[in-house]
Amino acid sequence: MGLFYTYLGAVDLGLIWGFLALGVYITFRLLDIADLTVDGSFATGGAVCAVCVLNGIHPILAILASIIAGFIAGAITGLLHTKCKIPAILAGILTQIGLYSINLRIMGGRANLPLTTANTLFNDIATSLNINKYYVTFIIAILFVMVFIAILYWFFGTELGSSLRATGNSEQMARSLGINTDTMKLLGLMISNGLVGLSGALNALYGQATDVRVGTGAIVIALASIVIGEVILSSKKNNFALSLASIVVGSIIYRIIVAIVLQMGLNTDDLKILTAILVAIALTIPVILGKRRQISTYKKLTGKEIDKNA
Amino acid sequence: MLKLEKVSKTFNLGTVNEKKVLHEINLELEEGDFVTIIGGNGAGKSTLLNMISGLYPMDCGVITLDGEDISLQPEYQRAKKIGRLFQDPMLGTASEMQILENLALAKRRGKHRGLSWGVSKSEKEEYYELVKSLNLGLENRLTTKVGLLSGGQRQAVTLLMATLQKPKLLLLDEHTAALDPATSAKVLSLTEKIVNEQNLTAMMVTHNMKDAIDIGNRLIMMYDGHIIYDVRGEEKHNLKVSDLLKKFEEASGEEFVNDRMLLG
Secondary structure, eight states: OHHHHHHHHHHHHHHHHHHHHHHHHIIIIISOOOOTTHHHHHHHHHHHHHHHHHTTOOHHHHHHHHHHHHHHHHHHHHHHHHTSOOOHHHHHHHHHHHHHHHHHHHTTTOSEEEOTTSOOTHHHHHHHHTOOHHHHHHHHHHHHHHHHHHHHHHHTTBHHHHHHHHHHHOHHHHHHTTOOHHHHHHHHHHHHHHHHHHHHHHHHHHHTEEETTTTTTHHHHHHHHHHHHHHHHTTSOOOHHHHHHHHHHHHHHHHHHHHHHHHTTOOGGGHHHHHHHHHHHHHHHHHHHHHHHHHHHHHHHHHHHHHHHO | OEEEEEEEEEESTTSTTOEEEEEEEEEEEOTTOEEEEEEOTTSSHHHHHHHHHTSSOOSEEEEEETTEEOTTOOHHHHTTTEEEEOSSTTTTSOTTSBHHHHHHHHHTTTSOOOSSBSSOHHHHHHHHHHHHTTTSSGGGGTTSBGGGSOHHHHHHHHHHHHHHSOOSEEEEESTTTTSOHHHHHHHHHHHHHHHHHHTOOEEEEOSOHHHHHHSSSEEEEEETTEEEEEEEHHHHHTOOHHHHHHHHHHHHSSOOOOHHHHHO
């Protein structure tokens, strides 16, 4: 049973960190911006939520506050990028670095905050219903995921959402059709970091603690989830809701992989290098496969020609 | 309709690469004018169009469109009144989005973009008929991503997009230059048809002198950042390619040696 809970816990964590991956997907894939704000805004989400629940605010309101904090973090990167014309990567890094100090301020100068005394949603519901916490988290997280995928699916189908996608896909076209591409980038970065803030908040509630360094490497974990999700979906028909769902599935698979390697005795300190290697391999595989396919097609077709002429 | 007063542009101002591409251009277009613009490479044709569309800011001068001073407006704001086609067929459409979605984005040029659906049901039927009129067989592939279309097909779709919401001014920057001769002719005749049907005011940069003479009611020749020849109506239609070459030699004092313009 212990092993089962280990893996259910991994699934829970995958769902919670799935919001992070969804947020990064919006900037990385839809807007074609590599936004490094997320390492900071994930921790901000956790910090804001932690401080809220410690002050007796209901966890749902605390989550909302974290989403708003994420919006603000995204807006700062967006303004640095669009108004000050700072390259997106650098704008994200500046916000991320700045947020480290801000996060410490929010947490009252402490590097970590335990939430064992506060209402952390998952635990309290589990206790009051007398169900295991892992199940409760699973159900709540699934509900959250479904609601947010539905909202995102709707939003990116609207006029505004289409304009945002057009900006990421063909900026020159978007402007020539009267779309204010700067506003769209700003909006995209805000929505993205709002989701990241949400993810950070849920992570803090679930872990009943938050740390100022919790977001370190978050961007890489998000990319791993996106890449894994895209590999799963690669052969399927293209549907936006399905793409979003596959990213959350990618996040879950990532957590299961982590759980397996930890089970096999990997030192937790080595997790980050493992993740980095995983992402690098996942990004390389399609390139190698494509090249092999091209060479085998070439050999097949050229071979036939030579046979014919022989 | 469109009025340019003393519009100038210098690239790389104050460096060794300084190049004055537009010298105090004055130009006025009447409503319904279809102007073709010719000239050698570096004459300032594209820059002139880019000044009007606001792709990059001009150094000085005033541009008035439909009674409104647009000199300092950003590109996206001017786009509310201006339809554009680029030389690169990839620039005018979003490759990862469906034909339908591209058209729907264009339909909302100059309109508020809110939270209603990006493509409404009634639009789909409208676009079906519209795309059918292109005679490219694309009407049954409306949900295909534009990236899967050929350059010519994309340019035809872009032409629809630029004129879906009737623009005050249509800017065509060598929009057939990247296409093969047959496709180019098709897109060009389509351009003429749409401009005539909607009675649009348009400017078209071309390297093909014959097209420049045959199409539109007015012709402008540019050289080294100046408009050196401006002809309209009957006089324009009676022009021959040889006349244009002579005109160019007179104005520039050099021979017009550009195979692309002679053979085109």
